[in-house]
Amino acid sequence: MGEDLKNAIKAKLAELFPEVMVYEEDLPENYQKPAFLISTISAAEGRGLGGRKGYLLSFDVSYYSDLTGQANNDCYQKGMALLKGFQLSGYRLKGKKSATAQNILHFTFETQYTVAEEVADLKMEQKELSTNIKED
Template sequence: MINNIKQAIVNKLLELYPNHTIYDEDVPQKFKTPSFLITLIEQDYNKRLNNKFKSLLSFDIAYFSDKGTTEIKNDCLEVSSSLFRGFDLVGSYRAFNKQATITDNVLHFTSYVNYSEIKNEEFVKMQEQTTNI
C-alpha cells in the first residue's frame, strides 16, 4: 500500500514538474538538480474492528533547486506554493496537514496521508445448525 501511495506522489510530481528528476528514499552522490526526494518519515498503524486497519503516513518531499544562490529562495517559494495547491488530492488519496520549510536552501514539503485496509484472512466459519423436532 505504501508503494502505491509513493507512486501516486511521483505521478503528481511528474504532472506538476515533468522535467525534474525524482528520487525515492535516497539521493545518489552526484544527483541532478532540479530534483525531488520522497521520504517516508513516519507511519502509524492501528487495528480497528475485526480485520480492518487504519494507517497514517507522513511524507517529506525535499526539493533541490538548480538556481543560483540569489534565486534559490524565490524558486523554493514558487515550488512550495505550487505543491500546496497541487497536493490536495494525490491519486485517490487526500493529503492534509501540509507544511513547507526551507532549510539550507532545500525546500521540505511535508504532508500526511490516511488509508484504511481490510486483510482477507481465512476464518473458520460457523457450521450449519441441525435441529431435531
C-alpha cells in the same frame, strides 16, 4: 498499498514539474538538480472499523534547486505550487506544510488509509443437539 501511494506521489510530481528529476528515499551520488526526494518520515498502524487496519503515513518531499543565488525564491515558488496543486486521487492529504531550510524545500504531509484484513474462513463445528424433551 504503500508502494501505490509512493508511485502516485512520483506521478503527481512528474505531472506538476516534468523538468525535475524525482528520487525516492536516497539521492544518488551524482544526482542532477533540480530534484525532488520523496522520503517516508513515519508510519503508524491502528485498528479500523469492521476488521480493517488503518495506516497513517507521513512524507517529506524535499526539493533541491539548481538556481545559484535564487534558490530560496525558487524553493518558495515550488512550495506554493505544491500547497495549491498537490492532490492525490484516492487519498486525502492532511497537514500540508512547506518550509525552506538551507536552500532545500521541505514539503510535508500525512495521509491515512484503511485496508481490509484477511480473515481465515471459520467453519462451524458440528454440535450435538439434545432433544430429550419431557412430555406431560
